[in-house]
Amino acid sequence: MTRPEVSLAFISPTGATVAVDSLTAVLLPTITAVTLLVLIFAVAEKTQPEARFHGLMLVFAAAVILTVSSNSLPSLLAGWEIMGATSYALIGFHWRQPATMPAGFVAFTVTRAADLGLYAAAGAAIAGGVGWKLSDLAAAPSPWVHVIAAGVLIAGLGKAAQLPFSFWLSRAMEGPSPVSALLHSAAMVAMGAYLLLRLEPLLQVTGWAGPTAAWVGAATTIVLGVIALAQKDLKQLLAASTAAQLGFVILAAGIGATAGGTAQLIGHAATKALLFLGAGAWLTATGTKQLKALRGVARTWPLLGVLFLFGAVSLAGLPPFALWWTKDAVLAGALAASPALYTAGLIGAALSAAYSAKMIATVWAKPHPPERKLAEDKLWDAEKRGTRAVPPTVLAPMIVLAGGAALLGILAIPGVSTPFRALLGASSQPESTVPELVASAVIAATTVALVFWRGIPRIPGGVTWFGLERMAAITVAEPTLRLAGALYRFDRKLDATVDGSFATLNYTAMVIQRLDRVVDRTIDRGAGGVRGLGARVRGLQTGKISDYYAFAAVVTVGAVLLLIVVR
Numbered sequence: 001m002t003r004p005e006v007s008l009a010f011i012s013p014t015g016a017t018v019a020v021d022s023l024t025a026v027l028l029p030t031i032t033a034v035t036l037l038v039l040i041f042a043v044a045e046k047t048q049p050e051a052r053f054h055g056l057m058l059v060f061a062a063a064v065i066l067t068v069s070s071n072s073l074p075s076l077l078a079g080w081e082i083m084g085a086t087s088y089a090l091i092g093f094h095w096r097q098p099a100t101m102p103a104g105f106v107a108f109t110v111t112r113a114a115d116l117g118l119y120a121a122a123g124a125a126i127a128g129g130v131g132w133k134l135s136d137l138a139a140a141p142s143p144w145v146h147v148i149a150a151g152v153l154i155a156g157l158g159k160a161a162q163l164p165f166s167f168w169l170s171r172a173m174e175g176p177s178p179v180s181a182l183l184h185s186a187a188m189v190a191m192g193a194y195l196l197l198r199l200e201p202l203l204q205v206t207g208w209a210g211p212t213a214a215w216v217g218a219a220t221t222i223v224l225g226v227i228a229l230a231q232k233d234l235k236q237l238l239a240a241s242t243a244a245q246l247g248f249v250i251l252a253a254g255i256g257a258t259a260g261g262t263a264q265l266i267g268h269a270a271t272k273a274l275l276f277l278g279a280g281a282w283l284t285a286t287g288t289k290q291l292k293a294l295r296g297v298a299r300t301w302p303l304l305g306v307l308f309l310f311g312a313v314s315l316a317g318l319p320p321f322a323l324w325w326t327k328d329a330v331l332a333g334a335l336a337a338s339p340a341l342y343t344a345g346l347i348g349a350a351l352s353a354a355y356s357a358k359m360i361a362t363v364w365a366k367p368h369p370p371e372r373k374l375a376e377d378k379l380w381d382a383e384k385r386g387t388r389a390v391p392p393t394v395l396a397p398m399i400v401l402a403g404g405a406a407l408l409g410i411l412a413i414p415g416v417s418t419p420f421r422a423l424l425g426a427s428s429q430p431e432s433t434v435p436e437l438v439a440s441a442v443i444a445a446t447t448v449a450l451v452f453w454r455g456i457p458r459i460p461g462g463v464t465w466f467g468l469e470r471m472a473a474i475t476v477a478e479p480t481l482r483l484a485g486a487l488y489r490f491d492r493k494l495d496a497t498v499d500g501s502f503a504t505l506n507y508t509a510m511v512i513q514r515l516d517r518v519v520d521r522t523i524d525r526g527a528g529g530v531r532g533l534g535a536r537v538r539g540l541q542t543g544k545i546s547d548y549y550a551f552a553a554v555v556t557v558g559a560v561l562l563l564i565v566v567r
Contacts, residue, residue, distance in 0.1 A: 015132050016074040022423050023198060023262065024069050030266050031068060034186035034273050035061040037397035041277050042178040044393035045284055053093065057182070060086040064187040068194060072132040073122045080118060080155075080191075084111055087188050091175040103174035106469070110168035113476075114158020121151030138202040145202070149209040152199050157213075160192025161243040162220045162250055166227075167468035169243055173235045177280020180235060184242040185273035190265055193246045196253035197261050204256055214254025214334075218341055220247035221348025223466070228355040230462020234279045234289045240465070241315065241355055242272055245323075247348060248330045251341065257333025259426035263411040264330055267322035270404030271314040275359075277401070278308035281394050282363075287386030291362045293379035298363040301390045305363060307398045314405040316356035317349050317444040319437075325409030327352075328432035328440050329417075336430040346443060353444040357451035 006018050020028070039057060047053050063086060066079030092104030121137075128144030130136045137148050161169040169189065173180060183189060196203065196213055203210040221244045228240035245268050252261025281304055282297055283289045298305025314321035327349055335342040380386050411420045414431040421427050461467060 015072065016078070017072040017133070018066065018069045018075050019071045020069060021071065022425060023194075023258075026262060026266065026420070026423065027068050027194065028065065030269050031061070031064055031186045034269050034401075035064075035182060037400055038178050038182045038273060038277070040397045041181070041280070041394060042176075044391055044396070045178070045280070047176055047178060053176070053178075056086055056089050056093070057178070060090060060182070060187065064191060067191050071134050073118075073125060073134065074132055076134065077118060077122065080115065083188060083191065084108065084115065087111075087172075087183060090179045090183070091172050093176055093179065094174075097174075100174045103171035106171040107168040110165055110472070111158050114154050114165055117151035117154030117158070119151070121148040121155070124148045124151065134199060137199065138205045146206055146208075149202050149206045152195065152202060153209050153213060156192045156196040156199075156253075157216060157250070158192065159189065159195070160246045160250060161189055162192070162216050162247060163223060164468065164472065166220065166224055166240075166243045167465050167472065169239045170236060170465050170469070173233075173239050177235075177276060177283060180239075181273045181276035181280065184239065184276060185271075186269040189242055189246060190269060193249035193253070193261070193265055196250055197258055197265070200253050200256055200258055203254060210254045210256065212254070214251045214337070214341055215344075217247040217250030217252075217254060218334075218344035218348065220244060220250070222344060222351065225348055225351025225355065226459060227462050227465050229351065229358065229456055230459035231355075232291050232463060234282075234291055234294060234359070235276070236463075237291070237355060237359065238272065238275055238279060241352070242268075244348060244352065245272070245315070248327055248345065251345060252330045252333060255333050255337040255341065257330055257426075257429055259417070259421045259424050259429050260326065260329030260331075260333055260412060262424060263408075263417070263420070264323070264326040266411060267314070267326040267405070267408045270401050270408055271311050271323060274311035274398055274401035274405055275308065275315065277394075277398050278304060278311065281390050281398075283383070285386050285388055285390050287381035287384045288379060290379060290382060291358075293382065295362055295365045296367050299367065303395060304390050304398070307395065307402045308363060309360060310402040310405050312356045312360045316353040316360075316448060317440060318353070318448065319441045320406075320409065322405050322407065322409040323352075324437075324441065324444070325412040325432075328437050329412035331440065332430040332432040332436060335436070346440065349440055350443050350447045353447035354451050354456070357448040358456050360448075361452055361455075 035057070039054065042053065042057070043050075060083060063079045063082035067076060067083060068079075070076035070079055088104045088108040091107050092100045094100050124144045124147035125131065125137055125140060128140040128148070130140040130144075137152075138145070140148055157163075158165045169184075172183060175183070200210075203213055224240045224244035224247065228237050228244060231237035231240060245264070248264050249261045249268075252258065252264065279289060282294060282301075285301065286293065286297065288294070298308060310321070314323045317324045317327050327345075331342055331345045331349070334345045411417055412432070414433070417431075418427070421429065464470075
């Protein structure tokens, strides 16, 4: 079977190449479908200004498509760069609001700092002589292969908002809800996980990059899961859960479970897009996204509540929804690789069930007594003026996404997923077993029950994401700014020194110039005197013997007189 491929000259005749291979073939429909549904939602919500919003969203989506279809470094970097630039514009879309531009700046600078790893990888690939092709990077000689793997790992972790880069995802919540829905589901954040899935052979060949990715992913599922539990803002909870859920994909890339990781990426795309659109619809209707103000809101708009429930149940990992199957496919690979990784994955899965249960318990809470309900209603319109309505057209794309959240687990069902695994060349990778599926389902169900029964205890520091942004500022941003300030001051001193040296040299040159003029005048006058004297002396040279005798007589008389005077 021939698959489409396009090559463009970039330094070499085939430097920039895009192609559709197995991984691209399953991700492209996901990206385009989610993008279409999010844009339909945005049209129904009347996101303004329409031209700028939809233009940026389409450029952003095109960059994501270029990224996922690239099989060479130049085309990958082109898509990566455009995606980052447009994400900054989309997060700061409402640029007149004070918080949006700083938020966009934080997200942009953090991801850009991590993106430097991809440039380091490209440089190492050239130095190692392996060329531009992504499939050839694993064949790079040592030590270049380790530099390439480190660069790719940093770039992927940064874009996927894994530890220690996770905090930028919190700031990205300042963007419009459709932006959050696309950015956190099938685009941008997902592309970091995609990059590591794509270059999984490179991670494995180094011997260290694979295990590092796996443990960072496992740690992120736990730490960001705890952070999600602590949130009081619905979009912040969903943001933290995005990093946590993509931690499973990073874990899968690290252990070589590409089939489970890809299935998790696709199932999460539908689930998270659904949840973010639901949160956006409630934000438009009520004017707030604070969980305290959204108590029982699903009972006010039941159809929206049911659709949101589909997404939350899938996120919780409850059967038979998508993420139950896909998460267990990843955990099966983790169990084969390391019991410790499997245990960490189970903890992350339990936390997924806990923060999902928190959302369900909040939005489906029974109404309080009238006086309490009146107090809660006063919390509406805290962030903007709510419309108090959810248009039916807003629900249409959410219904499709709810179907995906329910059914996409077919990509990871043991036995049923065989064609999908064969397409990805992953037929030999471990599959989840019935006992493993039952165990994860029991853990998820027990966790949900405990949350409904006991609630969520207060988690100190969780609301502020455990100060991850502050730690990054202290350890990276502030030292960098101090270094920049020191270099600036050194440059100013160097400029002053150069300027002072120039002034001294200029003054010295002026003095020398004046002295030169004095010397010139003195020499000129001396030369004039000599010429005058010469002219007079020439007058004595008449050629007559009588004149010479007269001159000699005068000289003799003068000499005699001198002798007489001296004596």
